[in-house]
Amino acid sequence: MELIVLLKSVPDLAEELEIAADGKDLAREWLSYVTSEWDEYALEEALQLKEASGATVTCLALDSGPVDELLATCLARGADRAIKVGSFESPPDSHSAARAYASALAGIPHDLILTGVQAIDDLDGQVGPLLAAVLDLPHVSVVTHIGLAADGSTAAVSQEYAGGIVAEFEVDLPAVLGVQTSREAPRYAPVSRVRQLIKTAEFGRAEAPAAGGSGLVVEAMSIPEAGGHAEMIGGGADAIAERLAALIRERGLVAGAAR
Amino acid sequence: MGRDLPVIKVDGVLELEHAVQEGVDISGHWNRMFTERSVTGYPTEAMDWVTSLSGGESMRDCYQCGKCVPVCPVQHVGDYGPRKLNAKILRGNNLIDDPDLWLCTTCGNCYRVCPKEVNPLRIMPAIREQAVLQGKVPDELSDVFRNLQKSGNPMGESPRKRIDWIAEAGVEVPIISQLGRPVDVLWYVSDYTSYHPRGKDAARAMARVMTALGVDFAILGPEERSDGDSARLAGESGLFELLAEQNIKAFDKYEFKRLVVMDPHAYNAFRNEYPRLGWTGEVLHYTQFLAPLVDRIEFHSSVDVDVTYHDPCYLGRNNGEYDAPRKLLEAIPGIRLTEMPHTRANGYCCGGGGGGMWLDGFVADHVSERLSERRVREAVETVGLDGMGVLSVACPYEPSRFEDAVKSTGNDGKLIVRDIIELIDQAMRPAAS
Helix, strand or coil: CEEEEEECEEECCCCCCCECCCCCCECCCCCCEEECHHHHHHHHHHHHHHHHHCCEEEEEEECCCCCHHHHHHHHHHCCCEEEEECCCCCCCCHHHHHHHHHHHHCCCCCCEEEEECCCCCCCCCCHHHHHHHHHCCCEEEEEEEEEECCCCCEEEEEEECHHHCEEEEEEECCEEEEECCCCCCCCCCCHHHHHHHHHHCCCEEECCCCCCCCCCCCCCCCCCCCCCCCCCCCCCHHHHHHHHHHHHHHCCCCCCCCC | CCCCCCCCCCCCCCCCCCCEECCEECCCCCCCCCCCCCCCCCCCHHHHHHHHCCCCHHHHHCCCCCCHHHHCCCHHHCCCCHHHHHHHHHCCCCCCCCHHHHCCCCCCHHHHHCCCCCCHHHHHHHHHHHHHHCCCCCHHHHHHHHHHHHHCCCCCCCHHHHHHHHHHCCCCCCEHHHHCCCEEEEEECCHHHHHCHHHHHHHHHHHHHHHHCCCCEEECHHHCCCCCHHHHHCCCHHHHHHHHHHHHHHHHHCCEEEEEECCHHHHHHHHHHHHHHCCCCEEEEHHHHHHHHHHHCCCCCCCCCEEEECCCCCCCCCCCCCHHHHHHHHHCCCCEECCCCCCHHHCCCCCCHHHHHHCHHHHHCCCCCCHHHHHHHHHHHHHHCCCCEEEEECCCCHHHHHHHHHHHCCCCCCEEEEEHHHHHHHHHCCCCC
16 A cells, blocks of 8 residues: 655744735745644644555655655654655745646555645645646645555545534545644654654655746735724623623624624 | 681772772772673663663663652652653553653752763653653653754744843843944853843842842843753753754854853753754853852842742752852841751752753642742741741742742742842842832
8 A cells, every 4th residue: 555645845834924025925034834734734644544555655756945854754654655846946836746746646655645735835725636637646735634445445434524523535646635733742753763764765756847826916915904903891790781782782793682 | 706807907998990800890980880780581672772871771770779769759749750661661661651751850869869871861851862862752741842842942933022021120221233343251141141031130140149249241032942851851851952053153243251141941951952063162151150250239128038048959969069159148238147957968859950941741640839939938947937038049940930830839929030140130239119
């Protein structure tokens, strides 16, 4: 059973985000990066499946900046192989990413492809579905539980909806899953092992087209402005109660009362 | 009783550097065992494995005398001590899957009294490192390891925010990269002193005191990384080395005569661990730096309080400095200093060392109360019974630990916690300021 995990890095929110001078992107000079949280869940699920059923886990990351530490961390956690895909000047959009991965995966055996359902930098959630479309594979997103059939031909997955609703799917393999969470917290990768792997590990390389784009152009990016603020009600208990009652009436929340 | 026993008169102990008797090499300290003690009936693999780890060797020397048990702070709130760990290892438990592996704070009180020099300050990190490599580390702790790796501080905060405290210091705090010249003192501020609200109070106080004394100092600012000493003792020696590499690279960029630190854990790292990693400068804890200057401090008010001083394990017992902090306290007008029963070399650990700072939830399941709570109750008994007493500290781990413990033991109103530098700063200002 060949498990594939697709990962990328995103800005660390411990740093304050600032907009670049051109008003269309983040100012990246002071940003530090961490592995996308949902991709970490995808990797953890892959490693759990590997431990349960002896599968092989291969991690792919687009070569769009420093990815050595990300891939070394994957290996330190227990992945079997790590492959850099393509060559990009900056992290590409989901459409370009999906095309690049699809091109790489044409030459890599794959039974189940896992990736984070979304990432904080674009909240796009499209890499999974787009990749599945190009590879002509089934796709399920917002996956919270994965179980492999004994014969390896299908997977049982749970998909999370709002309101606590969960749908259960049986999906034919190979397939693409967008992972929402893992059954255990992503395991810790000891620093000494990561450092050793950065020095000694051999990462695979897969060529992939860089061109394409998403057909979308970012016109502007800005920090959200507060539209309003909370009203702090002061005074004694009676004054507060009066004010609250007035607000409740004002907003038509009293049954049967005229507005 | 009438038994005919040989009488052996001994004039003294002759200690030879090297001695072989009847083919057996008995070289070593006179109190050493001459051959390995055999414990039959148990598998030896666990003890063989522990003693094969670099740092784990001394565990085999334990002869279960039990001197370590009553001085172990965790024993006072649970069932612990190096002798118990030795017994477990002898019986085949290598501690990798045992919660007891994580309760030791590496306070060193056991090592101080051990006639065999069994050293948990080397043994625990060695076994913990293996547990970490096997992925068997409490999540609470590994979350902090991640933060240290990513951001160079245990909170995971931006390195750029390391200097936010300067804004309200009221004095200039030069950053050495901007200063562009050599300084006398490179002041290493530390994680909690830079980021924690109560740490920032101490940072500002120190800045004001050094300015008033005309000290030529500067800080590293955003280049500063955690000393990582507690992470090292908690099993992440790779992380410690990563952080040390970053710090030493920064130190080597600048010219300064000495490093002055607020944090005994940083003091321990820089003094005892950094030399083997390539840095051998002079390092002083801030109390050691200020004590010789105490006669130059101009006090303008009296701080009329009953104070007791908590010896930090990594300044006092593990690095031998008990007097400098006391000299400073006794110089402050108005202070009445009283010692707690557990004092100086027998000081009682606050529970923060060896990773304890980041294992509160885990440890809570195994002890009757926190070490910091027990220490606070001791401080209240010493200075808090008739009015407001002061527990003075010299380690940035402690204000938050002890202030939380004051509240959780119901002693709000009886005890306040102040870093020594805060008391000095207060006494340097006119009264009622």
